[in-house]
Amino acid sequence: MALNDNTEYSMATSSLSLLDPSTGILPITPPAEIAYRFHSPDWSEWNAYATRWSTYAAPSFDYVFLPETERDLSIGRHSLQGMQLEYLSANYVPLLAQGGGHGYSPTLGTKRDVVQVNLDRFDDIEIHSDGTVGVGGSVRFEDLVTSLYEAGRVMTVGSCPCVGSTGAMLGGGIGRLQGKYGLTSDAVLKFRVLLWNGTVVEASNSVNSDLFWGIQGAGQNFGIVTETTYRTWPQENSGTHYSADQYFTDDSLEGVLQRLNTIIANQDPGLGMTGFSLSIVYPGGIESGHHYADLFASTPANDSHHPINRVLINETAVPWSQLDFVASNGTIAAACKKGLRQNTYTASLRAFNLSTFVELYAAYRSFIVANPTASLSSMVFEVFGQQAVDSRASESSAFPHRGKINVLALLEMIYEDDAVAEVSDDFGQTWRDVLLRPEVSGYERPAVYQNYAHGDEPLAAVYGYETWRQEKLTALKRKFDPHEMFSGYHGIPVELSGWT
Known part of the structure; x- marks a missing residue:
């Protein structure tokens, strides 16, 4: 019943040890009724709970708190009573609440030696x-x-x-x-x-x-x-989903992207795709889904205009409950492994700019050859239907990007060897900036999906450029989090000046 993965909330409480200027931190002293739920690094299960999915610019923890109920959580917050807020602002022990630890924004890296509130038991x-x-x-x-x-x-x-x-x-x-x-x-x-x-x-x-x-x-x-x-x-189709993983020769890139752009212009609301290789998912059986995979079949040998040479297609129909373990040849589920550096940059695109993507693909191949310890790095491009998303008014929720996320690009720089950290970051940031150029993205201003944001983007790119939207979000922050205790993940400012 609480946070998750890229849901990271930072908070503070005096029920835990206050910082001592001479020793750094005092032994933890939570209320007796929940003390047994706190664990230090010598706990036998520490690594299972404290290890992050991504260790790039990750937070670090002194204790893990495993609450069982809302009451356990509330006890910690109510322990603030009787303390002067001014004192707490200078001396509180920060907490970072976490469900799965999947969030990878470097903004979380500012949370050092904090108490992790692990909500693993909130699983109903x-x-x-x-x-x-x-x-x-x-x-x-x-x-x-x-x-x-x-x-x-x-x-x-x-x-x-x-x-x-x-x-x-x-x-x-x-x-x-x-x-x-x-x-x-x-x-x-x-x-x-x-x-x-x-x-x-x-x-x-x-x-x-x-x-x-x-x-x-x-x-x-x-x-x-x-x-x-x-x-x-x-459910439709008895919960059956079509999945097709397709693989192409390098010289097929422009042809595949051209077909994708054609589909994006009038995309079936149930069609989802990632590429290159290209994974197609459709809610239906093989017969209904094959129509979309067939759009990427090899072109005739004498077709010299953006030819396609598909070397392999793997089609199957699976229950929805197994789809994530089958689609993309199971690589998405395999990526759940914890403990790697996951330094990701993102951009939203109206369509694929063919010439830019030819350059990007060539640069990516050269990068991997030159930096083999970063060979797990990948480029992922998600193309999902937009009809039901765009049918809702932009002002209906705090999500600001309706009509602006035709393609979501993720440049995932993945490695264990820190010797490639700098060159990996440079590659991701450089090409992210290229993709965000209006002539490449197709959008006048960057639209950055919050869950994928790196943290160096303008807040307006993440939460919206409209003045009314920023004013409303800041007013909500003042009302519900006036002391900025939940600002560890792309924090909204309590003052309007913080948007600039």
Whole structure:
């Protein structure tokens, strides 16, 4: 029932040891009734809970706190009573609440030697008779999809099974089915939220509607979401999904991208694609999905205009609950391994600029040859339907990028050897900046998906350029997090001047 993965909330409490100027930190002294839930680095399970998915610019922890209930969380917050806020501002022990630890923004790296609030026990999933589902904050997509599939229900989820559903939703929540059902956050009916002062409130369209609006796209900034209730839809095709992984020769790049641009212009709402290689996913059987894979079949040998040479296609129809482990030849699920450096840059594109991508692909190949210890690095481009996303008004939630995320590019610099850290960062940042140029992206100003943001982008690129939107978000920050205790993940400023 709380945070997840890229849902990282920073907070502070005096119930834990206050910093001592002479020794650095005093022994931890939480309230007796929850003391046994705190663990130090000598705990036998420390690595299982404290190790991050990405170790690049990651936070570090002195203790792990494993709460079982909202009451456990609230006790820590209420322990602030009787203390002077001015004193706490200078001496509090910072906390970072975490579900799966999948968040990779370098903004988290500013949280050093903090107490990790691990919400692993907030893992309930309850499907109701009206088709809605209640989801605890640490539930990963893998478990949510399995439960929904068994109940004959469906909703938009992310493509990676180990990502936390709550964390992905708080930044908006993109996914293969968004063209049919909208963003994950678009399906939310209500939240339960723990605020900075220990109060637990409900947020919906009718109760705390301003908070409800803000959590859908900027949710890491206002409190800890302990439970979310979603609308779901009946499964189609008995829950069967078509998956096709296709592989091409290098000289097919322009031809494949040209076909992709044609599809983007009039994309089926159920069609999801990543490339190069190219993974196609469609909610249906092989017969219905093969039509889309056939668009990328090899062209005749005498076709000299952007030819396509497909060397392999692997088609299958699988239950929705197994899709994430089959699509992209299982590489997405395999990427759940913890402990690697994951330095990622991102950009949103209207379509693929053919000449730029030819240059990018050549540069990527040269980079890997020159830096073999960074050979796990990858370039991922997600192309999902936009119809249901764009059908909602831009002002309907804090998510600011409707109509601006046709293609999401991720330049994932992955390595263990820090000797390639600098050159990897330079490659990712340089090419991210190239992709963000208006003549390349197709957008006048950068639109940066919050869950993928690196942290060096202007906040307006992440949360929106409209003055009214920035004013509303800052007003919400002042109201629900006036002391900026939840600002560890792309924090919204409490002053309007912080947007510039």
